[in-house]
Amino acid sequence: MEMENDSVQKSLVWLHAVLQSKIGHGLEATVLQRLQITHAEKGLMRFDFVVPNAVSDVDGNWHVGALATMLDLIGPVTTFSFTNRVISTVDFNVSYYSTAKIQEHVEVESKVIANRGNLIHVVVEVRRKGNGEVIAVGKLWMASDKRTVAEVSNARQL
Numbered sequence: 001m002e003m004e005n006d007s008v009q010k011s012l013v014w015l016h017a018v019l020q021s022k023i024g025h026g027l028e029a030t031v032l033q034r035l036q037i038t039h040a041e042k043g044l045m046r047f048d049f050v051v052p053n054a055v056s057d058v059d060g061n062w063h064v065g066a067l068a069t070m071l072d073l074i075g076p077v078t079t080f081s082f083t084n085r086v087i088s089t090v091d092f093n094v095s096y097y098s099t100a101k102i103q104e105h106v107e108v109e110s111k112v113i114a115n116r117g118n119l120i121h122v123v124v125e126v127r128r129k130g131n132g133e134v135i136a137v138g139k140l141w142m143a144s145d146k147r148t149v150a151e152v153s154n155a156r157q158l
Helices: 001-021 027-032 065-085 151-157
Strands: 036-041 045-051 089-094 105-116 117-126 134-144
Touching: 001 027, 001 036, 001 045, 001 065, 027 065, 065 089, 065 105, 065 117, 065 134
Parallel strands: none
Antiparallel strands: 036 045, 045 105, 089 134, 105 117, 117 134
8 A cells, every 4th residue: 555655646746846847848837837636546636727828729718739738747647656657658649529718617537547567548537617518538548667767767877
């Protein structure tokens, strides 16, 4: 159980570092600003999010590229909480069902659906808060390295 909790904690530390622009390119922090973690366990995470002005398209909707970026950040965080291993996205698909306006409140759920050894499938759903209408669903297949993050960090220091 402690190893499971450790991987969840490490994934949340990574996410907080992204939110604070300590890692990444700044785009990630812009896309994820105002993201609030509401639940975190091994392979399952939930978030509340108010769509910020910075990710608006010309019509005042949540830009689909910014939404896809969020899905591609949340999916790996959830996968890492499950595997505690270095991971890479090998397949990424987004289905858009509706739009969300700037300043609209949404809920995001990310869940590991399948574990096929070194391949992990995670689904990230974005729903309108209140009525639960699906806005978008991201499906990611992630490849898991056999090494932990600590092992990779140690190898880089050599």
